[in-house]
Amino acid sequence: MNTLSTPWRALAAAVPALVLALSSVSHVEAKEGWGTNFEAAKTQAAKDKKDILMDFTGSDWCGWCIKLDQEVFSKDGFKQEAPKHFVLLELDFPQNKELPKEQTEQNEKLQETYHIAGFPTVILADAEGRPYGKTGYMAGGPEAFNEELNRLRKVRESRDAGFKKAGDAQGLDKAKALKEALGTLEPEVAGEYYQKEMDQIMALDPSDTLGLKAKKEYGERRKALDDKLTEYAQNMQAKEFGQAVDDFIAKEKVTGVDLQDLLFTKLTTLGPADLDKANDLMNEVIKIDPKSELGERAATVKEKIGVMRKQIEESRKTDADKADADKDDKDKGKAEEKAAPDKNEDK
Numbered sequence: 218m219n220t221l222s223t224p225w226r227a228l229a230a231a232v233p234a235l236v237l238a239l240s241s242v243s244h245v246e247a248k249e250g251w252g253t254n255f256e257a258a259k260t261q262a263a264k265d266k267k268d269i270l271m272d273f274t275g276s277d278w279c280g281w282c283i284k285l286d287q288e289v290f291s292k293d294g295f296k297q298e299a300p301k302h303f304v305l306l307e308l309d310f311p312q313n314k315e316l317p318k319e320q321t322e323q324n325e326k327l328q329e330t331y332h333i334a335g336f337p338t339v340i341l342a343d344a345e346g347r348p349y350g351k352t353g354y355m356a357g358g359p360e361a362f363n364e365e366l367n368r369l370r371k372v373r374e375s376r377d378a379g380f381k382k383a384g385d386a387q388g389l390d391k392a393k394a395l396k397e398a399l400g401t402l403e404p405e406v407a408g409e410y411y412q413k414e415m416d417q418i419m420a421l422d423p424s425d426t427l428g429l430k431a432k433k434e435y436g437e438r439r440k441a442l443d444d445k446l447t448e449y450a451q452n453m454q455a456k457e458f459g460q461a462v463d464d465f466i467a468k469e470k471v472t473g474v475d476l477q478d479l480l481f482t483k484l485t486t487l488g489p490a491d492l493d494k495a496n497d498l499m500n501e502v503i504k505i506d507p508k509s510e511l512g513e514r515a516a517t518v519k520e521k522i523g524v525m526r527k528q529i530e531e532s533r534k535t536d537a538d539k540a541d542a543d544k545d546d547k548d549k550g551k552a553e554e555k556a557a558p559d560k561n562e563d564k
Contacts, residue, residue, distance in 0.1 A: 247307040248286070250296060253320055255327060255346070258306040262344035268373065270303040270366070271340040273324075273333045278312045281354045282337040294359030302370060303341070310336065332409050341369050348410045349373040349402060375401035392421035396429060408436070435469065446482065455486035477502045477511040484518070489525065496522050 247253045251272070252261070262269050272290070274282040289295050299305065308324045309316065316324070327333075331340050331348065341350035350369030355361055379398025386394050395418050399407045407415075419430050442465050449458040462483055465471070471479060480502050487495045499522070502515035 247309070248290060248305075250300060251305040251307040253307055253309075255306065255308075255323055258304045259344055259346055262304045265304070266344075268303050268344065268370065269306055269342045269346065270299065271306045271308055271327070271331070271342065273308045273310070273328065273331070273336055273338040273340070275310050275312065275336045276307075277314050279336045285337050285354045288356075289359050289362045292359045295362060298359070298363050299366065302366070341366070341373070343373065348406060349376055351403070351406055372401055372403075389422055389426065392418045392427060395421075396427055435475075438469070439465075439475075446485075450485055458486045459483055473505065474509055474511060477505050477509065477515075481511060481515070489529070492522050492526055492529075 252258050258269050258271075261267075272285075274285075276282060276286070308327055310324060310328070331338075333340075335353075337353050339352045340348050341352075342348045349372055352362075352365055352369070355365065376398050379394055379401060383391050383394035383398060395414050399411055399414055399418075402411070415429060415433065418427065419425070419433070422429065425431055442461065445461055446458055449455075449461065462479055466476065466479055480498055483498055484495060487498075496519060499515040499519045503512050503519075506512045507516070
């Protein structure tokens with residue numbers, strides 16, 4: 218991922234005027250209970266046997282960051298529970314506040330290290346700073362957020378158990394244990410932060426028995442396709458977009474969740490006039506695996522398509538009724554005009 222650029226910041230939700238008015242101080246300090254120094258956070262986490270919760274935020278301009286602060290971080294439910302398991306670290310990227318130079322440089326470096334492309338992004342890491350989870354704003358207040366933190370902490374425990382197993386193994390068995398450990402992580406997290414382990418697996422498995430090398434190479438070809446699709450989308454080349462996806466599916470013989478994902482990308486080029494095509498596309502996704510995340514999402518899209526169809530039909534009916542009413546008024550006007558006495562006859 219690329220680091221966040223100024224144009225992305227400009228797209229953030231509008232910040233209430235009062236917040237902006239209060240943000241014109243020369244320096245800003247972290248939230249109560251939060252640190253700002255990464256190395257100090259790692260030292261503290263190791264000492265207290267805790268993990269690190271990093272909040273990458275735009276405290277004075279990012280609407281969702283402000284909501285996360287107001288609905289979660291400022292609440293007693295979070296402030297009383299989270300510090301039991303985490304050292305809290307705020308990594309701020311303000312626009313109307315000034316941070317010390319060293320802090321700004323540290324935050325920008327960590328933004329690049331952890332591939333932060335949007336705010337708010339919350340990274341959960343062990344005391345060494347190795348990430349095992351990523352989240353952001355979610356509705357439900359501190360209760361829902363704490364529940365997600367607990368789920369991700371269990372992921373770290375499973376990861377560590379896998380790494381311990383790998384440490385006691387050799388050769389292909391070690392590769393299998395490492396793959397099992399990475400399998401406990403979200404694919405995005407494993408792909409972004411565990412390249413060293415992936416390289417180690419491939420070195421231990423030169424014949425690619427576990428299929429990791431093939432998966433990595435597929436990912437690289439898929440990225441090349443995504444770059445091409447982005448170009449087609451920007452140039453409004455819907456036909457070329459769809460053809461490129463179809464060609465990739467045929468050439469790669471894509472199946473399963475990867476096929477569902479590719480079919481979903483074709484929705485990008487479909488509009489209100491293509492509801493039948495969109496519905497057929499979602500049927501294809503559901504047929505592959507109705508219980509997968511994408512299968513369930515496709516079912517939701519189908520429901521929305523049904524609502525849109527109904528709205529379009531009602532709109533057409535309303536337009537037709539209005540046209541009929543206008544015609545009746547016009548015919549009535551002509552009849553009244555014809556029935557009116559001729560003024561010339563009166564003379």
